[in-house]
Amino acid sequence: MHIPRKRFGQHFLRDEAVIRRIVAALDAKPGQHLVEIGSGQGALTLPVLKQVHHLEAIELDRELIPLLSERCERAGNLILHEADVLDFDFAGIRTDDRFLRIFGNLPYNISTPLIFHLIAFADIIEDMLFMLQKEVAERLAAGADTEHYGRLSVMVQYHCQAELLFDVPRRAFHPPPQVESTIVRLVPHEHYPCKASDERLFATVVKQAFGQRRKTLRNSLKEVVDDEIWESLSIRSDLRAEKLTVREFVDISNAVTDALNRRA
Incomplete structure (x- = not known):
């Protein structure tokens, strides 16, 4: 047995x-x-x-x-x-x-x-x-x-x-x-409700946001998301990670990708 x-x-x-x-x-x-x-x-x-x-x-x-x-x-x-x-x-x-x-x-x-x-x-x-x-x-x-x-x-x-x-x-x-x-x-999902342009970057954004979940998004994501990117978003940077939907995390990730492509 x-x-x-x-x-x-x-x-x-x-x-x-x-x-x-x-x-x-x-x-x-x-x-x-x-x-x-x-x-x-x-x-x-x-x-x-x-x-x-x-x-x-x-x-x-x-x-x-x-x-x-x-x-x-x-x-x-x-x-x-x-x-x-x-x-x-x-x-x-x-x-x-x-x-x-x-x-x-x-x-x-x-x-x-x-x-x-x-x-x-x-x-x-x-x-x-x-x-x-x-x-x-x-x-x-x-x-x-x-x-x-x-x-x-x-x-x-x-x-x-x-x-x-x-x-x-x-x-x-x-x-x-x-x-x-x-x-x-x-x-x-057969068809993603929202799609990240760069899924590795999306995963990094999510990991960093929740890795310091007591901090505001502006502080927890400061190595990835700068002031210019925050200004392009309709998401408040003084929120904490648990307040954001999946789509909003995708929006942040895609805004970072767009900014990196513009600056390249």
């Missing part, structure tokens, strides 16, 4: 009713390119594989690989990647024009850096369905000037539509985590 390992943040889903609800929310179909992150003991892997007959999964714990293979061998074709998902090249497993559908019970200790890693592949992803720590899920979907709004909210919502689906109680896991969990769906 596999003992959950703390260093991998392992909390195995055991509640059959919750599993059925997650599988129904995923609504996987044969022929789709499904990728699971953190298969664990196969609580989601097995029912999804039975539906689609072909599934790729990423699992870091090498002790679970033979257990998963044995459990799923009669359900369909399971391709297991023993890898650290934070370094995983999702583009490398896309061998045709199908978009990836990614799902999983994400290890809570790496969920935020993992989501930043995943949005870098947003242009090849159809959707993502994840179980996350409730507080992290709320950050993904938070609106400007609310408690959970921050850098993660802006970056995810720039690339995706975020939807909170339902909560999962602690008792659904073994061992029970110390926090509540939430199922969230992320759907990359």
